[in-house]
Amino acid sequence: MTTFADLGLSADILKAIQDVGYTTPTPIQEQAIPYVLQMRDVLGCAQTGTGKTAGFVLPMLEILGAGRARARMPRSLILEPTRELAAQVAENFETYGKYHKLSMAKLTGGEAMDEQVKALDRGVDVLIATPGRMLDLFERGRIMLADIKILVIDEADRMLDMGFIPDIERIAGLLPPLRQTLFFSATMPPEIRKLADRFLNNPKTVTVAPPATTSIMITQKFVMLAQTNDWLKRETLRVLLRRDEVKNAFIFCNRKRDVAALHKSLTRHGFNVGALHGDMEQSERTATLDKFRKNEIALLVCSDVAARGLDIDAVSHVFNFDVPFHADDYVHRIGRTGRAGLEGAAYTLVTPDDAKQIAAIESLIKKTIPREVIEGLGEPRAESKKPPHRHHREDRFRDRAFKPRERSAPLSHPPHPPQSPLSPPVRAEASPAARSVSKSKESPVTSDRSVDDLPAFLRRAPLPGEKKGVAE
Numbered sequence: 001m002t003t004f005a006d007l008g009l010s011a012d013i014l015k016a017i018q019d020v021g022y023t024t025p026t027p028i029q030e031q032a033i034p035y036v037l038q039m040r041d042v043l044g045c046a047q048t049g050t051g052k053t054a055g056f057v058l059p060m061l062e063i064l065g066a067g068r069a070r071a072r073m074p075r076s077l078i079l080e081p082t083r084e085l086a087a088q089v090a091e092n093f094e095t096y097g098k099y100h101k102l103s104m105a106k107l108t109g110g111e112a113m114d115e116q117v118k119a120l121d122r123g124v125d126v127l128i129a130t131p132g133r134m135l136d137l138f139e140r141g142r143i144m145l146a147d148i149k150i151l152v153i154d155e156a157d158r159m160l161d162m163g164f165i166p167d168i169e170r171i172a173g174l175l176p177p178l179r180q181t182l183f184f185s186a187t188m189p190p191e192i193r194k195l196a197d198r199f200l201n202n203p204k205t206v207t208v209a210p211p212a213t214t215s216i217m218i219t220q221k222f223v224m225l226a227q228t229n230d231w232l233k234r235e236t237l238r239v240l241l242r243r244d245e246v247k248n249a250f251i252f253c254n255r256k257r258d259v260a261a262l263h264k265s266l267t268r269h270g271f272n273v274g275a276l277h278g279d280m281e282q283s284e285r286t287a288t289l290d291k292f293r294k295n296e297i298a299l300l301v302c303s304d305v306a307a308r309g310l311d312i313d314a315v316s317h318v319f320n321f322d323v324p325f326h327a328d329d330y331v332h333r334i335g336r337t338g339r340a341g342l343e344g345a346a347y348t349l350v351t352p353d354d355a356k357q358i359a360a361i362e363s364l365i366k367k368t369i370p371r372e373v374i375e376g377l378g379e380p381r382a383e384s385k386k387p388p389h390r391h392h393r394e395d396r397f398r399d400r401a402f403k404p405r406e407r408s409a410p411l412s413h414p415p416h417p418p419q420s421p422l423s424p425p426v427r428a429e430a431s432p433a434a435r436s437v438s439k440s441k442e443s444p445v446t447s448d449r450s451v452d453d454l455p456a457f458l459r460r461a462p463l464p465g466e467k468k469g470v471a472e
């Protein structure tokens, strides 16, 4: 079996790896590290969760350990699509570089520029940046890019989705042409491949998982709703949250405003929930994520941008409150669970309007996802925004998917053992919502249930002056 020492890493790095407790390199590390050490360009097709960050951080430490930085002239540049990812890469550098004297600066939006500028002025070996802030500081004359020896473009497919490619092209044009470039992407659609061809010079390609595969550790379900109706979606989500052994969960919405609305609604219903989207202040985002990591918040309603690549192990569930617009976002979203060898569950709420999107998902992942219909959800409230779609184009799909006989049993293998300290046993089955799932239409579930029905870990603290019981 290959060891980290076999890959050509030096004693200081091996010691730092040992301190973290890694025993063997992951496949992406095994493949990528030797090439990076040989100063080759690398095209890496790997998702987060594969150990790809250490795959470039470890050999970069090795290479950069040999020289020293000059003021305002960083020696390497790592571009990340989001602030959270930049923060995670910075943490990796600190962890693995603890026996090195390398300096690092993080340039991301939403944070004061003064500290970032001061760090640059002192001279940095590693610059970790989001494209916008990086160009902003360059235009202000605070960075010189003539000394960059290594460029890392991470999560290139996400950069494309977020419209960052023109910025990346501009940045690449400002760097010395003689440099090493490492380019990582979870998927390799043709646009990304073209981009890689432009940026990379005779690269070595490393691939660890075929693009767009979902982990076998994740139990996936499409929860079929009979109507496109906001109340029905929220109620279905509440039923699932109460029914399953949900220890903690990401709940994805497609739009920022829906993140805010769902967060408000779940809070009103007594759930212990936080929100994460791109328009929030950085300090607020960091504080919310910290709380989620520490299990002080059980549920996190979020947008794709905010949650991309977040490395939080032991997340029991992912809920897609909205079916993502792009099929590959489905893969990224559900990849937030089923990590580090643990089982996970991913539920997607599907309305009759989503037929095309779910077909695209199944075609991408080459799997049919089991359907579930939850009966007895009660009548949608008068606030319904959209009437039922009676003349949907995908009639064939609808007929098949929404027939009650297609109903499947609740997940037969709860992803986390019922005895887990955070999941009181039998709570889900004992709740009225849970009972109603298996009952027929005569016992509609209403949402006016007491907060006390929630398991303690899903329940938020009462607000000042708040009465018991909740209403929509």
Ligand code: AMP
Pocket: 022, 023, 024, 025, 026, 029, 047, 048, 049, 050, 051, 052, 053, 054, 311
């Ligand atoms: P990444 O794909 O870089 O987001 O890494 C995913 C997770 O794998 C992180 O929590 C890393 O700390 C962890 N990790 C990275 N390399 C190894 C390794 N060789 N052995 C075990 N865990 C690792």
